[in-house]
Amino acid sequence: MQDLPHQYNVTANAEFDGNVPLKVDDVPQLVTAPPAEFGGPGDQWSPETLLVGAVLDSFIFMFRGISRASSLEWLNLDCSATGAMERVKRANCFTSFTIRATLIIPVDTDTGKAQRLLEKAQAACPITHSLRADTRLETEIIVES
């Protein structure tokens, strides 16, 4: 890991109407639009869904790093996250996030250790630490038969 602080930059360009492409150096362009909830088309990533996606991605990469450092073997991690947006003090903002993680591990793996590392990943996630809202983690650990 490069020494902190890090600086991350993204550029977006928009006309009066139409989708908004996001660009970062060599990364494939990401097309965005308002969500269906705000009258958008609903078939492109919106700021709201991207934020939920960032929470989820960050949790997964954190778990991957922590499990590697702790020599925990695992096969698959399927996750979903939901972010609730509400009106608080005359402003719309996210008030809670729930991450549901299903981890598949080989037989003879320590499920208690797997559970602890999932919780540790959630507690260390830089994206959720950057948010005002609380994040709740629900886990399911499946031992491969």
Add this chain to the structure above:
Amino acid sequence: MQDLPHHYRATARAAADSHVALSASDMPEIIAAAPAEFGGPGDQWSPEHLLVGTVANCFILTFRAIARNSRLDWTHLECSPVGMLERVDQTTRFTQFTVNATLTVPAGTDTDKAQRLLHKAEAGCLITQSLLADTSLVTDIIEEP
């Protein structure tokens, strides 16, 4: 706009060593990886870039709605935020976003009004309202010849 609260959902799937496939209802899949700063390949969307991207995206979509309501004519808006990730109180989180916005308006446009609406968009962006970090806005308004 649909009545609040809204619930936004995303899902992700990962194996122990692979990119993460991020999806949400009908939206195109995003392949995500750790950023170069954390030892990733640097050629895919990372959680950190997604978070900075949501700030850009949200600022533009908020400005678009405010400008429409205020009957401000404009032709192009480039938004390029920089997010600062630091270690604070034993946690790693984003502490500061600098939102650089360049707005192009037709000749004869009230540039003071344009400036006010850019600041209103920054104050009303639901993503920055959901973040702990401070946000500062740097604007440049270009009048078309």
